[in-house]
Amino acid sequence: MIYWNEYTWDEIQNLLDKIKAVILPIGSCEQHSLHLPLGMDSFSAIKLSEKIAKALEEKVLVLPPILYGVSPHHMNFPGTITLSSDTLINIVLDIARSLKHHGVNKLIIINGHGGNTAPLTIALRKIREEVGIEAVLINPWELISDVIMDTLESTVWGHACEFETSEALVIIPNMVRVNKIKKPKIKEQKAPYMTIWEKVKVLWPWNTDELTDTGSIGDPTKASREKGEKLFNAMFERTLEFITHFIKE
Numbered sequence: 001m002i003y004w005n006e007y008t009w010d011e012i013q014n015l016l017d018k019i020k021a022v023i024l025p026i027g028s029c030e031q032h033s034l035h036l037p038l039g040m041d042s043f044s045a046i047k048l049s050e051k052i053a054k055a056l057e058e059k060v061l062v063l064p065p066i067l068y069g070v071s072p073h074h075m076n077f078p079g080t081i082t083l084s085s086d087t088l089i090n091i092v093l094d095i096a097r098s099l100k101h102h103g104v105n106k107l108i109i110i111n112g113h114g115g116n117t118a119p120l121t122i123a124l125r126k127i128r129e130e131v132g133i134e135a136v137l138i139n140p141w142e143l144i145s146d147v148i149m150d151t152l153e154s155t156v157w158g159h160a161c162e163f164e165t166s167e168a169l170v171i172i173p174n175m176v177r178v179n180k181i182k183k184p185k186i187k188e189q190k191a192p193y194m195t196i197w198e199k200v201k202v203l204w205p206w207n208t209d210e211l212t213d214t215g216s217i218g219d220p221t222k223a224s225r226e227k228g229e230k231l232f233n234a235m236f237e238r239t240l241e242f243i244t245h246f247i248k249e
């Protein structure tokens, strides 16, 4: 069993000596264009966490996932449910305090949603200074940015795109509405440097419907299962490589 909450308290007590770290998957409940489900980011974080925990049997357990994230920028699409940044920071801090109480000293967050990165970065600092356990944030897509560049045909990617749709074809194939995969119309911005996927840019609090008509940022019509296998395996291998070293004493 890889999930923390499938054990009883006395079983966890016995496992606490063996466990080197726990993994907390965090996703979102937000629009993912016309062809992917609202829970895509959660499924992504969960599938990767489960595969890692199976590979590192007995050394790590997976905590109950957080299925909501910080997604105000997707609220103009029906179905999106967002947490405030403060709520996410506080949930993660409360979890860290509970882990500390039981003697778990390493927390690995596997995150499926870019909008969670800023609040989770604040949470990591607070966990270090206020809780006193070691916590890290893994954004799997950042660990494999070179593989993404090599694999994708599109230069623009980011949301319900070639990357994410390829991954979905591997991890949740039955949930992909293949006949609804559609290239979005990208909307022009009123000033230079407002294109969010360029390297040279100003930051602004964009809403997704100001960038695209379908909710996709990038072209999902270029997605394939083969690309998905390559990308998901790369995320798995690099995450596993990191965690294997991170949990050593």
Ligand SMILES: [Zn+2]
Residues within 6 Å of the ligand: 032, 040, 041, 112, 113, 159, 160, 164
């Ligand atoms: Zn996503």
